[in-house]
Amino acid sequence: MQNMTPIQRLSRTFRDNSSLAKTLIIFTVGGGGFVAFSDAKSDDGISIVNPSEADDKNKKKRVVVLGTGWAGTSFLKNLKDPSYDVQVISPRNFFAFTPLLPSVTVGTVEARSIVEPIRNIVRKKNVNVHYWEAECYRIDAKNKKVYCRSNLAGDPNQIEEIVVDYDYLVVSVGARSNTFNIPGVAENCHFLKEIEDAQKIRRKIVDCFERASLPNLSDEERKKILHFVVVGGGPTGVEFAAELHDYVTEDLVKLYPKVKDAVKITLLEATDHILNMFDKRITTFAEEKFQRDGIDLKTGAMVVKVTDKEISTKQVKNGGEISNMPYGMVVWSTGIGTRPVIMEFMKQVGQGNRRVLATDEWLRVEGTSDIYALGDCATINQRKVMENGISLPISLPDFELRSCILSTALVSVLVLYLKYHILACTEIEEDIWAIFQKADKDDSKTLTVKEFQETLKDICERYPQVELYLKNKQLSSLVDLLKDSKGDSAKESVEVNLEEFKAALSQVDSQMKNLPATAQVAAQQGSYLADCFNRMEYCEENPEGPLRFRGEGRHRFRPFRYKHLGQFAPLGGEQTAAQLPGDWVSIGHSTQWLWYSVYASKLVSWRTRALVISDWGRRFIFGRDSSGM
Amino acid sequence: MQNMTPIQRLSRTFRDNSSLAKTLIIFTVGGGGFVAFSDAKSDDGISIVNPSEADDKNKKKRVVVLGTGWAGTSFLKNLKDPSYDVQVISPRNFFAFTPLLPSVTVGTVEARSIVEPIRNIVRKKNVNVHYWEAECYRIDAKNKKVYCRSNLAGDPNQIEEIVVDYDYLVVSVGARSNTFNIPGVAENCHFLKEIEDAQKIRRKIVDCFERASLPNLSDEERKKILHFVVVGGGPTGVEFAAELHDYVTEDLVKLYPKVKDAVKITLLEATDHILNMFDKRITTFAEEKFQRDGIDLKTGAMVVKVTDKEISTKQVKNGGEISNMPYGMVVWSTGIGTRPVIMEFMKQVGQGNRRVLATDEWLRVEGTSDIYALGDCATINQRKVMENGISLPISLPDFELRSCILSTALVSVLVLYLKYHILACTEIEEDIWAIFQKADKDDSKTLTVKEFQETLKDICERYPQVELYLKNKQLSSLVDLLKDSKGDSAKESVEVNLEEFKAALSQVDSQMKNLPATAQVAAQQGSYLADCFNRMEYCEENPEGPLRFRGEGRHRFRPFRYKHLGQFAPLGGEQTAAQLPGDWVSIGHSTQWLWYSVYASKLVSWRTRALVISDWGRRFIFGRDSSGM
Structure with missing residues (x-):
């Protein structure tokens, strides 16, 4: 904000002076859009969502942000230019610190400790930010509209339909869990993407232990009920398996001493090793630790079917032998897929035969001019030096x-x-x-x-x-x-x-x-894009990007560059592995403390920070709670 | 436990010496029941639920406790005699500190802070206590069996049926919310009896605010959505209304500034005054405070119908005028009713035309010899001095x-x-x-x-x-x-x-x-009954109860006597009213601190105590969370 344009200065003056703002509202009432989204105290203005096209020059640019995950929230937190009217639309009215989701599944950390209402995050800003709890089901890039639905009454007859115009659209709706269309996965498996997923898993674990404790069960049935299967040897799956193992050995065995010998945790991974995006030393350490802990690690095993009672796997090598395992609970954590709203949108913008929504290095969706996509819902299609000037539709x-x-x-x-x-x-x-x-x-x-x-x-x-x-x-x-x-x-x-x-x-x-589909990437993208928006007008006149090799002058902004700050892989038993920049690998108890410090510092607010730290303290003193609620 | 019988001493010796206990298990394997419920490490024994009638003298007396509320938990906590085998059956595997439920509805206290797993409460005892997560649907007093059902798999095809024998049955299943069969109440109202009820209310409040913030709504619709109706002017209803008012004025107005003027809280009470079980000074203070707070108090208004959009009330006096109010949420807190399982049981024991299960002063169900009922599911039918020796079936x-x-x-x-x-x-x-x-x-x-x-x-x-x-x-x-x-x-x-x-x-x-249907009464009953069970054998020989006026000798135990320790009525804004023994009334901020101290001290464990206190602290510093999860 060092160099504000006259319009920005004027806008800020209005923000800082509410009576002046009210006067302006009276004068611009014909414009609609501005009135609709301003901070005016009257109750009557919000119904105007699709303003007329008049007064285009006076009104603020309407930025619509879809999603309140890492990318969207980071964008909102860093947006400082008051010359935008920002409309946030998301089915979740809170931001969740997802790296702690595996901890939530077993109660090491409480769900509510890692969430922060989005209204709280944006309310102290001097930017006009409004939030609506609704889910976008269609983006109309041609007419610059998004179509949303809200079912807050919990009644299918009372669904609210909302259509919102935008000047800029920031798509950060995240991804869905990928079932790879394997039969039975969607119906029978637990996922680990949202807060509710973690809460469901927590209840299910306790339910399994309670069920196994009922009378009239055979040993075999008890073992089946207490067989926990984790599919996917990535950081999330590995962390969940480790957390579950700790929960069982540190807390549940004390409360369910009779069934403790029936518990089994199996981790399935289709490739040869778990954590294969990490350094080999970490992979080896993790595999050895899991073996010592008694976690049954099955690598090279691809899931082919899940029924309500059994999970079927096929050996990738050695003749593709198929084996069936009865289970009590399956947690599916194999990767991410594209959400339906994005797939439909991709068809609109000529990316129909891609698997992932592609953006350029400035996070602008290819084939559009005013739509940005960031976080897990998109990937950057890095411009090639050998580029032919045509963006190829690629399915590779x-x-x-x-x-x-x-x-x-x-x-x-x-x-x-x-x-x-x-x-x-x-x-x-x-x-x-x-x-x-x-x-x-x-x-x-x-x-x-x-x-x-x-x-x-x-x-x-x-x-x-x-x-x-x-x-x-x-x-x-x-x-x-x-x-x-x-x-x-x-x-x-x-x-x-x-x-x-x-x-x-x-x-x-x-x-x-x-770029990996991590919180780190999404957060950096959000902050990068907010910075571009903050300096949009300045950079329009003083471009600071690289030379346009094919055109005249320079690009307005520097392209997005990801700075990898390292990655953690908690392995249970107060041990964590970390791969830090410069190929630096750190494993063990001290790394666990590094993990505690980094995660505590990264939390979105002082409230969540205090809560998570007190959750950790509570766990050290009292253990994890196992009430089935 | 000052005076232990030889059998008790022997039993305690076995408890304290696990190898001896194992030897005993080998010798009594024919008995079944004992093996089934003992702490033996083997996995294979639990299937025997209905042991044979042999070895009646050697085996421990089987006590089945239904419910893990105040009465049941207090009984379990105070039971010390190891000569019983105790089987606890309840659909909730935790005890909930229900007096803090109104605080949970708005997030002043987290749900998990007020619950403690029942297994944790009983595991350190030297009494054999086992827990099964199931719901009793039938008591067979004649054959001394209870029939239970467990649906932990969440699948109607996988319901477990369990039949359990007992020597003594302790019925402490609590009550249900009473709808008085008013049409639409069960379908459209929120209740406030269980943890899930409080969690649902919390989500619903935030949903109402989010819904009212959506665009395209008229003022009227917005006001309807933000109209919160509380039915019942008892301590729970009043406390909820007060908590909701605080939540709105202290936290939600900051996050939803545009809709704050549309919020309305209405408290409906059928009689002339709220809190009418309290001293008049408290009632007056509460009514005046609510008026100042802008809570719309409608006394003498009886609810006659609730639809999905409106609640209809009838003036008790002045011609019985009927009026309809549109609402966003209704919380129903008018009193308690008898659970179906108890109604069916009452028919069995000749209490079919009573409204509430009756026990004698020793908490024994009238018409039975080995069944005790305590807490909200029963009332003590105090023996009359003019008693005719026949217990009258009364419907008054x-x-x-x-x-x-x-x-x-x-x-x-x-x-x-x-x-x-x-x-x-x-x-x-x-x-x-x-x-x-x-x-x-x-x-x-x-x-x-x-x-x-x-x-x-x-x-x-x-x-x-x-x-x-x-x-x-x-x-x-x-x-x-x-x-x-x-x-x-x-x-x-x-x-x-x-x-x-x-x-x-x-x-x-x-x-x-x-006796009022309060936690205080239930807890005292549980503790009293446990004390009777602890000294059963001793008192059989050394009766310490009053003279049997109609028979010979003395009663074994002193009858249950309730000691009223006072009652609180939190009124919001850090003010609480308290009616303490000896007609002592205290109202104001200092009483709120007394309330904090008493409730903190009464919590069931150090864990819950630490959590609730930290929740209070967090609320003071950061306010209440309003994430819609």
Whole structure:
């Protein structure tokens, strides 16, 4: 907010002076939209949702935010420019600190300790933010409207239909649990995405123990009821299995001594290892710990069917043998899928044959101009250096695609850099061609290393894969090469063996990954987008993004860049593994304390912070509660 | 446990020495029942629920407790004699501190802070206590069995049927909310008896505020949605209305500033005043405070119908005018009714035309020998001094009946005391006749004041109404009379004007009441009964109860006597009214602190105590949470 435009200043003046605001309301009553969303004290104004098109210049830009998860909330928390009217629509009127969901399933932390009403988060801001508890079921990108439904009366005859206009739409509706259409999963499994999921699991665990304690049961039935199956060896599944094991051994055995020997926890993972996005040391430690704890770890086992009594798995290797296990409860935590509202929206914007909604590096949905998507509901489709100017509808998994882009891009940069001296202009349509034209400032049709260096910052900003690649250890020789060339015109003509270079690049392909679907990514995206919105008008006049290689001038904003701050994998028994930036791995009790500190500090408010810390303290002193409520 | 019988001592030895206990298990394996309910580590024994009739003498007495409310839990907490095998059956595996339920409805206290797993309460005892999460649907008094059902799998096809034998049955299933069969109440109103009720109300309040905040609503609709109606001006209804008012004014107005003026709270009471079981000063203070707070208090208004949109009331006086009010939420808190399982049981034991299950003063169900009933599911049918030896099936309200008993009884005592010198023995069949026979130790057919004084203690113990009456201020002359007569034979022939005395008695009739359906009564009953069970064998040989006036010897135990320790009525705004013993009334902020102290001290465990206190602290600092979860 250092540089406010006159309109912003005017707007702020009105915010700060309510009587002035009221006067303005009287004058702009014809505009509708402004009146509808202002802080006026009257009760009568809210019914105008679709204002007329008049007074377009005077009214504030309407920003509609869908969802109150990590991305949406982070956007709202960081939005500071009072020149927007913000409408938040979400079926949950609170933000939930989801990394603590596995703790909620067993009562290490209470559900209410990790939630904060969204109205509380936004109410102290000087930005007009309004919230409606409703679920968006259709986005109409053409007419700039969202269609929502609210069923707060709990009566299908009293559903409220709401249609809202927007100038900018921020889509942060998150994802759904992915059942991969495996039969019986949706009907018989518990998921672990929402607060209610965690609460249901908590009740179910106690119910299983109570059921197993009833008389007239055979040993076999008792064992079946107390067989807890966790599907998915990712961080959530592993943490849940560990939390459940602690709950059973630390608390439930004392209250259910007769059935404790019948308890079994099975963790199913389709690949060869659990936590395979982590360092191998962590994976090994976790697998060994689980073995010591008696958690039955079944890797290479793919679930093929779930009935109300049994779960069927197929061995991925060794002939695909199918085995059935009776169970008491299954928790499904295998990954995320796209929500129906997003799938329908993707068809509208020409992304119908994609699996995930794609945005550009500024989080703008591809194929639209005023719709942004962030968090788990979208992925960034990183611009390729070899881009043909047409966004390809691709159905390949993004993972493979990205790796491919990176290697091709870098090879291209260098190939062209070296070849440019020799070759005449050929019919190259890729971005790389435009880059060279921009870099070749003296229009000499030859590119010196010095010229290339001058454009490098823009290239790295526009195509972060280049920088990532340059930073990669295995390419230190390339970095050295570029460093050496700075101010040293003698090395301008250094040549590189391209075949050797290609071979080296092909090895790092597998290291390229999409941004993970984590709270960290979503939160950074929300904060990034809010920052763009805060400086929209300023940056319109003073663009600070990289050079437009294909067009004139610069991009308004720097593209979104994710800063990985590390990831935790709690393993139970007061031990946690952490993979921190710079390949630093830390495992054990001290890491658990690091985990406590980081999570406590990241909580959204002082209230939740105090509650979670007191929950932890209570657990240390009194154990976890097992009332079946 | 000062005086343990040899069997008790032996039993305790076994409890304290687990290897000895195991040996015993091997020897008594034929007994079944004992093995089934013992702490043996094997998994295989629990299926025997109906043991054979053999080994009757060796096996422990089976006590089945139905319910884990105040009465049942208090019984379990105080039961110390290890010579029983106790089986607890309840659909709730936890005890809930119900006096804090109104606080839970608005989040002043969290639901989980006021519950304690029943297994936790009983596990440290040296008594064999087992718990099954099931609901009793039939008591078979003739065959000494209870029939229960458990639906822990949440699947109607997987309901477990359990039949349990008992030697003693303790019925403490509580009551249900009474709808008085008013149409629409069950379908459209919220109740406030169970933890889930409070949680539902909490969600509903937030839902109403969210719904009222939606666009496209008229002022009228908004006002309807935010109209909260509380039916019943008893302590629960009043406390809920006060808590709701605080929640709205202290917390919700900040988050929902636009709709705050549409909020209305209405309290409906059929009689002329709220809190009419309290002192008039409290009633007046509460009514005036509610008026200041803007709570719309409608007395003399009887609910006649509730639809999904409107509640219809009828003025009790002034022509019975009927008026309809649209509402957003109705909380129904008018009193309690008998549960179906108890109604069916009453028919079995010849109490079919009563409204409430009746027990004698030792909490034994009338018409049975081994079934005890306590708490809200039963009332004590106090033995009348004019009792004819037949327990009358009465359908009159107990209230009127008791008052009637008292006055008649005391008039009778004195009438007879004075007349005995003059009249010959007539055909009097009432208890009073037996009392006189016992009191007349020299069989002189005349009763001196000295003889009467010697029997007075037994009379007061057997018929507590006599003592209550003697203690009553308005009868100080009678007390003086009796005091004066001690050791002063000159006053033996004092005569009293009986007509004047009768007139005085008729005035105090209205002061006699049934024991209230409160936690205090239930807890004292549970503790009393446990004490009887603890000393059953000792008291069998050394009876310590009052003289059996109609039979030989003494009753085993003293009858149950309720000690009223006072009652609170929180009125919101950090003000509470309290009516303490000795007609001491205290109202205001200091009483609120007394309330905090008393409730904190009464909580069932250190865990709940710590949680509730931290909840209060959290509310002071951060306010109440309004996440709609």
